[in-house]
Amino acid sequence: MPATPSFDTHVLLDTHATHPSAVTAVLSGPQARILQVALEAANWVAVAENRLVLARIDREEPYWARVAAQRLEADGITVEITPRLQEAIDHAAEMRPGPAPLTETERDALAARSVFDVTATKSGPSRPEQETVPVYLADAGDHDALLDTFLDAHGEFEKWRTWSDDTTHAIHESQTLRIERVHEAPAHETAWTVAAYETPVSDRVWVLTATGATPAPVLQRLLTHLADGDGWDALIGATPKMKQIAAATQPLADAGWTYVLNGQGFRCTSPDGNAGVQFDPLTAQRPQKPATWTIWAGTGPDRPTWAITASSHTPEPLLAGLSESLAHDTGTRRPQPDHEHKARLAASALAVTAGRPASRSR
Incomplete structure (x- = not known):
């Protein structure tokens, strides 16, 4: 035997x-x-x-x-x-x-x-x-489980629930970083809000939001950067310079994403056309405007499957981390057997594979 x-x-x-x-x-x-x-x-x-x-x-x-x-x-x-x-x-x-x-x-x-x-x-x-796909095409996954795991692993964040029990707040021990999770938010509405403050009683410095259908691996990358203190308290500046913008999106350029400059800023699109990052210099003049940066998947930023928005002061390392996730991470989703989907998936897989470096160190 x-x-x-x-x-x-x-x-x-x-x-x-x-x-x-x-x-x-x-x-x-x-x-x-x-x-x-x-x-x-x-x-x-x-x-x-x-x-x-x-x-x-x-x-x-x-x-x-x-x-x-x-x-x-x-x-x-x-x-x-x-x-x-x-x-x-x-x-x-x-x-x-x-x-x-x-x-x-x-x-x-x-x-x-x-x-x-x-x-x-x-x-x-x-x-x-389930099938493995580029992270921007992945299913949302369990956001609540993701937050629970994050809080269990990082005691420096304190958990608070609202009286209605439909929202959880995770507040950093410094009182200058706050995460809000709306548990039953629809797929296209805001389910996560991350806000940073210079002091516990000052005005908000930068804010980032994510909709309910945002893939869990993308959110996991975001939470990892927040927990590591990887630049979330370092401001990108009142008006981001082109050098800073390029650094925030460098992983996408390395992975072969397409850049288009126009009068409204620039847009960076995945090789398969199913995801993109957009920077709007007009809203960058207003620090409290949440959509200076828009990350999306779908047909475009106006009709996204999911979207992340970030204000102009959002730190460059955090944005670069999200770009890294879009360029190289994968996720899973339920198979969609139609022929058109298979063609899109094949193109996406080739794009991610081609853009992934042989080895990466951090």
């Missing part, structure tokens, strides 16, 4: 911070991507890189988390279950021994899509439920 192969991968299972019945999985290790595809095929949903959520209508997430853990461990994968999730698993076991027995049809379907069989994964790739 052949020995069970092992994977150099670690899985941390926990209950969701704001949705107690849901379960989160955080993956680490060189083969985390393979495992993510496997869990997605078992109805886990990717909300960020190497982070998934299991949510079910029947509220049986702890039971199925235990099943997943047993199968992963059987394949040599290290699984860690937090005490609070273990308590939920134990409680579910006391309340009922598990869901009703599977029907023969359900057993056949489960066997057919089993992704935990290592030999099956080696025989050929299975069709994933």
